[in-house]
Amino acid sequence: MKLLTAGEAVSRFVARGSVVGMGGQNINRCPMALVHEVIRQGVGGLTVVGCNLSLPLDMLVAAGLVVRTEQGTGNLERYGTLFAWRRAVERGEVSVGDHSHLAMASRFAAAALGLPYLPTRSLLGTDLLADMVAEGVAVESVDPFGGKPLVLVRAMAPDVALIHANRADTLGNTVIEGVTSHEVDMVRAAKVTIVSAEQVLPAGAFADRPEQVTIPEAYVTAVVEQPFGAFPTSVYRAYDFAESEIKEYQGLGRAGDEHLRAWISANLGACFEEYLATRDAGGTLRRTLADRMRSLV
Incomplete structure (x- = not known):
């Protein structure tokens, strides 16, 4: 059984100075619950790697936990650049290994194949x-x-990969619906993988439908059940992205790092459920996002 809380998984498997492979892409299926826990525990000195390092990276940088990034890009596309990350790079606090998306994905693929x-x-x-x-x-x-x-x-083999998925079972078999981007190769390449999922099912839940499994249990170290664990980014077939939340964060980012740090301190709370309650009392926004996604798919 690999089922843990986010706090247990991060405490056991994300060490100071780790190379962290980041799942998700732009405003889609980012591992926000896991990243929040890294920030709560203050795990620093991190090198963050991925294709499009977006909101999770900026929050980690704003919290002072990142020393280097290697990525295809770092932005929120139509919502703008990552302001905390850009300022940290300009100040020389974070070094950058700039790649194309394909080059970064190829580095994960090489490690996944056991090639140099x-x-x-x-x-x-x-x-x-x-x-x-x-x-x-x-x-x-x-x-x-x-x-x-x-x-x-x-080849790029992260110390730990963080991803969010639609479903998983307690053994670690993981189902991702929609675009996977670089994640499958990144997980296969990583020494450790933590998966948060909208729903965690009993062991063997996919035994009669193995074709649904995107990432087999052999590559997964820990599983965390966290509904809305990608909020405010989206999860295909589950909920849309919360534009108001993203715009608010970007507005604070433009205003300066002290505003972002104050927002993080005020909103992250003791756990992700507390964060969700703080940002969406009563769950009205989450229900709206889920209804919107159902209308789209």
Whole structure:
């Protein structure tokens, strides 16, 4: 049985100085409950890696817990940049390994396959390549069969991966509906994986429908049951994203780091359920988001 509380899972498996692989993408299925717990426990010195590092990263940076990021991008797209992260980078407090999305996904894929690197051509002719070569995560090479230039990108194996899913069972078999992006390879590459899920079912719940399992139990270390665990981001077939919450956070981000720190201190509470109650007394917003998602799918 791998079922733990968020507090237990983070305390056991997220250590100071860890390389943390971040699931989710932009405003979709981000592991917010797990990230909140990392902030509550003050686990610092983190290197955060992923494709689009969005709201979870900015909150970790605002809390002073991140020293480096390696990512395809860091933003909330139409809602703007990650303001705390950008300011920390500008001040030299957080270093950045800039990648393309495909380069980052390829690094996870290499580690998932047990390989030291994978070849790609997508970086050729870009400014990103020179920086990645200088940082030792890419090497320019030549296809030994065809003689054409290519790039070898170094494998990335996070110490711990954090993801949020639709469902899981207590053994760790995990179901993700909708887009998975880099997550499956990132989980296979990671030394430890913590999955929070909207619903946790008994062991063997997927035995008669194995085709639904996105990530098998062998790759999952701990499972946390947390309804609305991605709030204010969305979960396909469960609930839409909370635009008002995202806009409020971004407004505070524009205003300055002290405003974000005050918001974190006032809102995170003792657990994620308390946070949800603080942000959505009575659950009206959550019901609205769930109804909206049902109308979309």
